[in-house]
Amino acid sequence: MEHFKITEVELWEYISKSADASTIQKVEKWMDSSDFDETLFIEISTIHNHTSEQNPSVENAKQRFFDSVKPKRAIWKSMLKYAAVLVAIIAGTYFYNTVFSNNQIVVQTTYGEQRSIKLPDGSKIRLNALTRLSYDVDTPRTLFLEGEAFFEVAKDTVHPFTVTTPDHIKVTALGTSFNVRAYIDSPTTETKLLTGKVEVTSETQFKETFVMIPDDEVIFYKSTKEVVTSKMNLNTSRIAWKEGKIQFENKTFSDIAVDLKAQFGRQIRFENKDIAATKFTGSFKTTTPIDEIFEILTISKDFTYELNQETNEWIIQ
Numbered sequence: 001m002e003h004f005k006i007t008e009v010e011l012w013e014y015i016s017k018s019a020d021a022s023t024i025q026k027v028e029k030w031m032d033s034s035d036f037d038e039t040l041f042i043e044i045s046t047i048h049n050h051t052s053e054q055n056p057s058v059e060n061a062k063q064r065f066f067d068s069v070k071p072k073r074a075i076w077k078s079m080l081k082y083a084a085v086l087v088a089i090i091a092g093t094y095f096y097n098t099v100f101s102n103n104q105i106v107v108q109t110t111y112g113e114q115r116s117i118k119l120p121d122g123s124k125i126r127l128n129a130l131t132r133l134s135y136d137v138d139t140p141r142t143l144f145l146e147g148e149a150f151f152e153v154a155k156d157t158v159h160p161f162t163v164t165t166p167d168h169i170k171v172t173a174l175g176t177s178f179n180v181r182a183y184i185d186s187p188t189t190e191t192k193l194l195t196g197k198v199e200v201t202s203e204t205q206f207k208e209t210f211v212m213i214p215d216d217e218v219i220f221y222k223s224t225k226e227v228v229t230s231k232m233n234l235n236t237s238r239i240a241w242k243e244g245k246i247q248f249e250n251k252t253f254s255d256i257a258v259d260l261k262a263q264f265g266r267q268i269r270f271e272n273k274d275i276a277a278t279k280f281t282g283s284f285k286t287t288t289p290i291d292e293i294f295e296i297l298t299i300s301k302d303f304t305y306e307l308n309q310e311t312n313e314w315i316i317q
Contacts, residue, residue: 006030006037007312009111009265011044016110103137109147111265112286114241122154123161128241130183130262147262148181150239153196165189168205169220173198178212179239186258189220192232192239200227240283246293247283253297253316256280264290267313275303275316290314 006027013019014027030036108131109115115127119140127133131147141161153161155175163171165182169189176196182189191200193212200210200218206227210218215238219228232238233249240247246263248256254276257268263286270276278301284293294305294314304317 005035005310008040008044009267010312011041012110013265015045018110018113104134105137105140106132106134108132111261112263119154121156121159124152126150126242128181128262145180145182147183148179148241150177150179150242152177167220167222168202170201170203171198172201183258183262185261187222187252187255189222191218192216194238236283241286244286245283246286246288249281250279251281252276253278253280260290260293266290266307267311269313269315271315271317272303275301 010019010023010027013023019027031041107115107117107127109127109129112129114129117125117127117133119125119135121141123141125133126149128148128150131145131149133143133145133147133149135141135143141156141159143161143163144165145163146166149163151161151163151173153173153176157174161173163180165180166184167182167189169182169191171178171180171191173196176198177194178196178198179192179194180190191198191212193214193216195214198212200212202220205220205225208227210227210229212218212229215232215234217230217232219230220226221228236249237243237245237247241259246259248259254270257270257276261267280297280300282293282296284296291305291307294316297303298305306315307313308315
């Protein structure tokens with residue numbers, strides 16, 4: 001009997017209708033097999049339906065669920081009983097977000113996706129791939145960021161604009177434009193300032209206050225708690241991802257892998273720590289296939305790579 005193993009990434013792509021033909025075929029074969037995990041399917045569907053719009057409608061979510069699934073007739077009846085569970089979960093989550101969380105707004109992107117939003121105060125934000133931004137509707141200038149985003153802040157001298165990251169780094173601005181990169185699995189948190197002035201502080205990680213002026217870059221290294229300040233390289237794109245590029249300068253392969261995962265939707269696992277710690281400099285279009293990026297990197301450092309189809313991850317040796 002043939003067995004199927006589906007990753008959460010593939011399932012998310014299928015439910016969000018961003019999967020390629022081979023992934024669609026793989027997921028549907030899995031759904032029609034004895035390996036089908038209905039609980040996992042419900043969980044991923046619920047997350048997608050709830051985060052795909054700011055004011056989710058239970059009925060719309062229910063309809064989107066059935067429209068996106070398109071299950072085989074043999075398992076259609078078994079899926080019906082989960083619809084009520086799905087609607088209950090969505091309704092309960094919506095109630096929690098609108099009442100108990102004081103109208104918290106959450107905006108997020110998936111693999112390879114970018115999204116632009118405008119806050120009530122006129123500030124503009126562009127989210128990079130695999131990013132989650134949240135704020136309370138009553139305090140839209142106080143935000144929490146997990147991932148990467150570019151901010152163009154509307155000036156307001158009375159209400160400072162703050163962005164807090166998962167590792168408790170706070171970036172405070174009045175009227176300015178800056179970029180924050182704060183992926184959880186990245187070894188660093190980075191702030192780049194284009195215009196205006198910002199302060200970088202933390203109540204738990206360091207005592208200093210770093211005041212940034214245009215073209216400054218502040219990098220916090222999570223493992224050592226070290227903060228490094230420098231000037232951006234003006235010969236390269238300062239905010240490359242906004243221009244459709246994956247760009248890195250003297251970065252470790254393990255940190256580059258965070259950006260590659262966000263763009264291409266596959267985990268990268270290093271079986272050689274020396275390769276993971278190797279530093280590279282390069283610039284690629286986001287349309288460049290990931291295996292081509294790997295191949296070019298092998299020119300400066302010899303390593304091998306392969307895609308594990310079962311686990312849907314790249315193995316670097």
